[in-house]
Amino acid sequence: MTRASRIAFALLPLAGLATGLSAQVGSPAGPVPVEYLTARRADLLKRMGNGIAIIRSSEQRSIEGDYPQDSDYRENNDFFYLTGLETPSSWLVLVARDTLAPQVYLYLPARDTMAERWTGARLGPGPEASALTGIEETRPADQAQRQIRGMVRSSTVRGGKLYLLLGEEAVSDTFFQQLALGSGAGVTDLRPSLAAMRLVKDADEMRRLRMAIDITAKGHLAAMRAARPGAWEYELEGAAEGTFRSLGAERVGYPSIVGTGINATTLHYDKSRSQLQAGELVVMDMGAEYGFYSADVTRTIPASGKFSPRQLSIYNLVLATQQAAMDSIRPGITMGRLGQISRDYMKAHSGDLCAPGTCDQYYIHGLGHWIGMDVHDVGNYATPLAPNMVLTVEPGIYIPAEKLGVRIEDDVVVTATGYELLSGGAPRTAADIEKVMKKK
Ligand SMILES: [Mn+2]
Structure with missing residues (x-):
């Protein structure tokens, strides 16, 4: 017995196999409602004009070789966005045609009762898959490559474009290379269209993001309460991540960063192996992933529960800089402009805090980024x-x-007139942080 199958065996519930449907809706976030999936596919088909798009799911990872978190399978974001499914080795095909109705095909691996005894129920082609996705045409994945070749040929013969997600994997993939060579029409990258769509969140995406961010705020509160001189960075991380999981987050959106003292100055310090010393500041950058959407929240706290006067001055300058940037958020402004506003603000308000220079010399990264299914989400800046x-x-x-x-x-969402702060559940002011740390 391999290690993977032993683990799978240990996890197999004795109650017997669930249906494919319940296997899919097992996420605490629930399924993506079909009307959203249908609207997203319709939007993409419209952007395609005349052509065919091939979108492949992620593959199952190997517990022995890839070291995933327990038996974690993470679907490809674009595949999930358009199907709501978490099915390895699957294909989505969209055919857009100038005058005729578009066609959508979903290829799923056929069910396999013996394999399902080890790894749980799977969703095969058929009515359940159609009900979950709103895609009528579901077919066995072992027919996918042959049929896709035929469909690409007939679409490109009619002058259609061939759309692929031109990431690293696609470029080195033999099947995609053959399709590209055989299409006679070259290949168009599908990613910019999907990125433009994913940049503006629909209501189901906002529901998931709000929940991810609420959970994250609670995790930060738990970490603040766990902090004290002598605590280890990993205790704070554990307090937050335990809270994430207990509130329904499937995983972290990115490796948690908890850095005390000198570690707080390493932007992506993720080892969490040091002990908090009295007088140090701790940077905690942690975000839950809930229903495929990731929060991204950072708080900085004093290990002993009280900021020193110097720490407080620096803290308040960063907070005021953040507020100045937020106050400038409104439709039409660019991220680049907001970044400049924040930098100018910090420079102008440094006083002699960072003498002989100004504090913006220590502001060594950009102001922010899109979040969504990826913590650094897709979208043109x-x-x-x-x-x-x-x-x-x-x-x-x-x-x-x-x-x-x-x-x-x-984390903020842009509104018609400005912004809404989504992560206010985690205390932001020094006074509020000190209050939480005092109460534990
Ligand atoms: Mn971030």
């Missing part, structure tokens, strides 16, 4: 802001010589 785009606002000051790092990161 030159796109002017519009309602229902969701971004982080996260200025910071990092002074290694003083072992002092401060980052404050919040």
Whole structure:
């Protein structure tokens, strides 16, 4: 017995096999309603004009070779966005035609009763898959490559474009290379269209993001309460991640960053192996993933529960800088402009805090990024802001010589007139943080 199958055996519930349907809706977030999936596919088909798009799911990872978190399978974001499914080795085919109705095909591996005894029920082609996705045409995946070749031929013969997700994998994939060579029409990258769509969140995406962010705020509160001189970074991380899981998050959106003292000045320190010392600041950058959407929130706290006067001055400068950037958020402005506003603000308000220079010399990263299914989500950063785009606002000051790092990161959604703060559940002001840490 392999290690993987032993683990699978240990996890197999004795109650027997669930149906494919319940296997799919097992996520605490529930399924993506069919009307959203249908609308997303219709939008993409419209953007395609005349052509055929091939979107492949992720493959199952190997417990022995890839070291996933327990038996974790993470679907490809674009495949999930358009199907709501978490099915390995599957294909989605969209055929857009100038005058005729578009066609959509879903290829799923046929069910396999013996394999399902080890790894749980799967969704095969058939009525359940159609009910979940709104795609009538579901077919066995072992027919996918042959049929796709035929469909690509007939679409491109009619002057249709061939659309592929041209990531690293696609470029090195033999089947996709053959399709590209055989199409006679070249290949168009599908990613920019999907990125533009995913940049503006629909109501189901917002529901998931809000929940991911609420859960994340509670995790930060738990970490604040776990902090004290002598605690280990991993205790804070464990307090937050345990909270995430207990509230329905499937995984973390990215490896948690908990850095105390000098570690707080390493932007992506994720080892969490040091012990908090009295007088240090701790940067905690942690976000839950819920229903495929990831929060991204950073709080900076004093290990002993009280900021020193110097720490407080730096902290308040970062907070005011963040607020200045947020106050400038409105439809039409760009991320680049917001970044400049934050930098100018910090420079103008540094006083002698970072003398002989100004504190913006220690603000060594950008202001923020899109969030969504990826914590650094897809989307062109030159796109002017519009309602229902969701971004982080996260200025910071990092002074290694003083072992002092401060980052404050919040998640906001753009509204018709400005922004809504989504991550206010985690205390932001120094006074509110001190209050939480005092009460534990
Ligand atoms: Mn971030």
